Amino acid sequence: xxxxxxxxxxxxxxxxxxxxxxxxxxxxxxxxxxxxxxxxxxxxxxxxxxxxxxxxxxxxxxxxxxxxxxxxxxxxxxxxxxxxxxxxxxxxxxxxxxxxxxxxxxxxxxxxxxxxxxxxxxxxxxxxxxxxxxxxxxxxxxxxxxxxxxxxxxxxxxxxxxxxxxxxxxxxxxxxxxxxxxxxxxxxxxxxxxxxxxxxxxxxxxxxxxxxxxxxxxxxxxxxxxxxxxxxxxxxxxxxxxxxxxxxxxxxxxxxxxxxxxxxxxxxxxxxxxxxxxxxxxxxxxxxxx
Amino acid sequence: xxxxxxxxxxxxxxxxxxxxxxxxxxxxxxxxxxxxxxxxxxxxxxxxxxxxxxxxxxxxxxxxxxxxxxxxxxxxxxxxxxxxxxxxxxxxxxxxxxxxxxxxxxxxxxxxxxxxxxxxxxxxxxxxxxxxxxxxxxxxxxxxxxxxxxxxxxxxxxxxxxxxxxxxxxxxxxxxxxxxxxxxxxxxxxxxxxxxxxxxxxxxxxxxxxxxxxxxxxxxxxxxxxxxxxxxxxxxxxxxxxxxxxxxxxxxxxxxxxxxxxxxxxxxxxxxxxxxxxxxxxxxxxxxxxxxxxxxxxxxxxxxxxxxxxxxxxxxxxxxxxxxxxxxxxxxxxxxxx
Numbered sequence: 001x002x003x004x005x006x007x008x009x010x011x012x013x014x015x016x017x018x019x020x021x022x023x024x025x026x027x028x029x030x031x032x033x034x035x036x037x038x039x040x041x042x043x044x045x046x047x048x049x050x051x052x053x054x055x056x057x058x059x060x061x062x063x064x065x066x067x068x069x070x071x072x073x074x075x076x077x078x079x080x081x082x083x084x085x086x087x088x089x090x091x092x093x094x095x096x097x098x099x100x101x102x103x104x105x106x107x108x109x110x111x112x113x114x115x116x117x118x119x120x121x122x123x124x125x126x127x128x129x130x131x132x133x134x135x136x137x138x139x140x141x142x143x144x145x146x147x148x149x150x151x152x153x154x155x156x157x158x159x160x161x162x163x164x165x166x167x168x169x170x171x172x173x174x175x176x177x178x179x180x181x182x183x184x185x186x187x188x189x190x191x192x193x194x195x196x197x198x199x200x201x202x203x204x205x206x207x208x209x210x211x212x213x214x215x216x217x218x219x220x221x222x223x224x225x226x227x228x229x230x231x232x233x234x235x236x237x238x239x240x241x242x243x244x245x246x247x248x249x250x251x252x253x254x255x256x257x258x259x260x261x262x263x264x265x266x267x268x269x270x271x272x273x274x275x276x277x278x279x280x281x282x283x284x285x286x287x288x289x290x
Numbered sequence: 291x292x293x294x295x296x297x298x299x300x301x302x303x304x305x306x307x308x309x310x311x312x313x314x315x316x317x318x319x320x321x322x323x324x325x326x327x328x329x330x331x332x333x334x335x336x337x338x339x340x341x342x343x344x345x346x347x348x349x350x351x352x353x354x355x356x357x358x359x360x361x362x363x364x365x366x367x368x369x370x371x372x373x374x375x376x377x378x379x380x381x382x383x384x385x386x387x388x389x390x391x392x393x394x395x396x397x398x399x400x401x402x403x404x405x406x407x408x409x410x411x412x413x414x415x416x417x418x419x420x421x422x423x424x425x426x427x428x429x430x431x432x433x434x435x436x437x438x439x440x441x442x443x444x445x446x447x448x449x450x451x452x453x454x455x456x457x458x459x460x461x462x463x464x465x466x467x468x469x470x471x472x473x474x475x476x477x478x479x480x481x482x483x484x485x486x487x488x489x490x491x492x493x494x495x496x497x498x499x500x501x502x503x504x505x506x507x508x509x510x511x512x513x514x515x516x517x518x519x520x521x522x523x524x525x526x527x528x529x530x531x532x533x534x535x536x537x538x539x540x541x542x543x544x545x546x547x548x549x550x551x552x553x554x555x556x557x558x559x560x561x562x563x564x565x566x567x568x569x570x571x572x573x574x575x576x577x578x579x580x581x582x583x584x585x586x587x588x589x590x591x592x593x594x595x596x597x598x599x600x601x602x603x604x605x606x607x608x609x610x611x612x613x614x615x616x617x618x619x620x621x622x623x624x625x626x627x628x
Contacts, residue, residue, distance in 0.1 A: 020407055100421050101422070
């Protein structure tokens with residue numbers, strides 16, 4: 001295995017990836033989408049949960065925002081990453097790049113950095129500017145937690161980006177790469193339902209649970225179910241977002257989380273998953289015929 | 291002049307008569323492969339391929355479509371991984387040399403499209419950065435391939451030929467010691483094809499070794515001093531153009547324009563023992579050994595057939611190519627492909 005890396009070449013590749021997305025206006029468009037989303041959910045989010053139409057504080061804003069972000073960000077990340085290797089393989093430019101004294105590691109690291117920077121910049125611009133606006137109108141209490149929410153949002157979306165780059169590396173056609181990305185997206189969506197289904201099938205009482213939580217009480221779910229939620233990405237991300245604020249919201253209700261459902265673990269989980277996709281992409285691309 | 295007699299350009303003549311053509315050492319092998327193999331699923335794309343490209347060569351890599359030319363080039367550049375054999379670039383085994391073995395190599399793949407949203411100049415600057423060479427030469431190279439007027443236009447707006455020209459400029463970044471070009475004139479109109487050939491000759495005169503694949507025999511015949519013919523992944527022959535042309539079984543043809551009845555001329559020649567005669571109007575072609583030319587003319591004279599003109603046509607590289615790979619490739623459209 002060739003482990004050579006060259007920072008100058010990584011910089012050139014990552015800058016190209018980033019600037020591609022500046023030129024095609026994706027950076028601007030995504031920043032605006034995140035900004036508008038935050039403002040809309042901060043202002044109108046309270047109304048949908050029985051409150052008034054006014055700017056909410058950070059915690060309520062994140063509560064409303066994180067559920068939609070859990071759907072939107074993976075799609076954006078998959079769109080960013082799925083074609084990055086396979087498209088260049090198909091049009092021959094990747095062969096020219098690797099015909100230069102450039103290692104395959106340089107290429108993959110450059111792509112992760114460049115596309116990761118697109119996510120980082122758009123998330124921190126979009127959510128950051130809107131966060132300042134929300135803070136100015138509703139108070140800056142919880143500002144640090146909101147910042148950590150942005151960090152978690154980046155890690156969450158970076159995992160999907162990494163997975164789509166891995167698919168782009170493995171696939172021999174663009175359609176296969178996007179199909180791979182959609183598989184992880186939909187598996188993240190249905191995992192929670194499957195987990196609850198298994199719980200009910202093995203004796204769990206959904207009716208009792210709903211009665212309990214809707215009357216304002218708490219309900220204990222088995223640890224294996226909570227552990228399984230680490231694989232239900234579209235659930236664990238909003239749970240982590242609320243955990244940052246010290247709230248144990250789940251599906252809009254209060255639950256007693258077991259000790260292993262906490263913000264640092266969820267941060268670590270998405271960091272680990274992102275690293276896993278990164279290392280897998282490096283290893284797979286190193287052996288790939290172009 | 292027969293193709294076997296002399297290479298077609300002064301640079302090759304200079305090379306062949308210079309000290310560079312003296313006995314080669316291992317260090318003079320710019321590309322060397324030994325027992326190279328590669329399979330894709332059930333297909334053996336490259337099979338036990340051993341070839342040697344010497345310093346200063348313009349080396350033509352010939353073969354019908356699907357012969358394994360592009361796969362071989364990708365193997366040499368480590369873009370695909372071999373399942374057997376070894377490759378050396380400048381005497382260094384590519385599996386041991388790391389990425390540095392590709393320093394000083396210019397590569398142009400067949401039908402590369404590059405990045406649609408980068409301008410021509412941005413494309414060259416990106417590759418200059420990757421090659422670690424001075425970006426200031428980018429404008430000069432765009433001018434060299436006639437693309438300086440479109441330096442700030444996006445690649446996505448270019449025709450296939452224009453993209454190819456930017457690709458050529460890219461391959462010349464850093465004044466490479468080895469150019470590897472896969473069907474380089476593909477997509478170029480005759481004018482730019484001529485420009486590219488002149489660039490190749492100029493680079494070669496300055497010491498650059500050129501390895502290029504083509505299915506255009508005239509191109510190879512015009513440019514190369516050495517060639518290899520590949521068919522179904524196997525090396526059929528590797529030698530100088532002269533030796534490849536000379537080593538075939540085809541005889542030279544005596545082409546005669548007669549003033550009288552061509553049918554009568556054919557009868558006379560057949561009676562004299564010549565069988566493979568072709569007729570086009572009043573022009574007849576007879577494959578002959580060099581010692582038989584006077585006999586043909588004598589037979590026609592004895593039959594009282596007037597001879598308006600005659601010439602000897604030496605066997606071409608095309609004849610040799612056909613002889614080596616057989617007629618199968620012709621039916622596959624190889625010779626007619628633009």
